[in-house]
Amino acid sequence: MKIIVTGTAGFIGFHLARRLLAEGHEVVGIDNFNDYYSVKLKQDRHRLLEACPNYRLERMDLTEGDKLLALVRDWQPDVVCNLAAQAGVRYSLTNPHVYQKSNLEGFLNILEACRHGNPQPRLVYASSSSVYGGNTKLPFSEADRVDTPISLYAATKKANELMAHSYSHLFGLQTVGLRFFTVYGPWGRPDMAMWLFTESMLAGRAIKVFNHGNMQRDFTYVDDIVQGLYGAMFAPGLDPYEVFNLGNHRSENLMDMIRLLARTLGVEPKMELLPMQDGDVPATYADVAKAQAKLGFAPATPISVGIPAFVEWYRQYHGV
């Protein structure tokens, strides 16, 4: 199949593209290689992809609507998978406008490009567990109301779902939104807790633990996310507008995750216990019954397997 993946220099887009390429699909990747985190890490991921003859990169920004439109019109992909976005809850408190550009204007350009495709591709796009905001009913279900985001990042992801709904309704565009729950694994993101904790622990520094460690997270291994993405891209029988949780369906205590990580690294963790951060939520936990039923989603990686795999990659990549 012919598939456009945006954000291929990023964590999840890289993993998805790598598997698609290995299975012989034709992939056009889109990324702007911005410096939100290490550009070298993005280039290193990209180098692995560009070694595949069935991969081509379009280095562009999602705000370049005309280029996107022409690409979808001329190349006629079967699926567009939009994983490029400005990620990060905390960064959205200090840099709101980049979220407006990449996540709202950029996403509108994706919708317009898909709408005008002939034939129209299926659009799969990243939403986020953060749309559940301050909801307290656990596990989070797609049937729950999500009208109270508590960060601009979350608001842009909820906006994407609303925008997709209108395009499905008006233009018959098949859209599938995926609410990812704290994704981790090899080639992960340097701004996320698992990476930050690993970096600090290896340097003998104290890790910053928010809400005094009283947090629960549904940690989802990246290979499981890729399996869910496959379902979203290829499953038959979906409604024109769909939204699914993709989580591990296990909510782990943050302190247990820290202990396991420290044990794997062979260190005694030093902790700086801090209050809750603005925009953050105390607990996430995904109900994945809908994704199981319609996408064949079957998360299979507990943190006891996923954390050692991340640490092994981290040590190898950094030579530490």
Ligand SMILES: NC(=O)c1ccc[n+]([C@@H]2O[C@H](COP(=O)([O-])OP(=O)(O)OC[C@H]3O[C@@H](n4cnc5c(N)ncnc54)[C@H](O)[C@@H]3O)[C@@H](O)[C@H]2O)c1
């Ligand atoms: N990793 C997680 O735990 C998680 C959780 C929930 C949702 N998500 C969402 O999943 C998607 C992928 O996340 P990720 O962890 O791979 O993030 P990432 O930051 O590693 O990847 C995003 C990529 O998109 C690119 N990009 C950003 N803005 C762009 C623009 N305007 N034009 C072109 N390229 C642009 C970046 O350079 C980056 O390579 C994002 O939409 C993110 O919001 C991720």
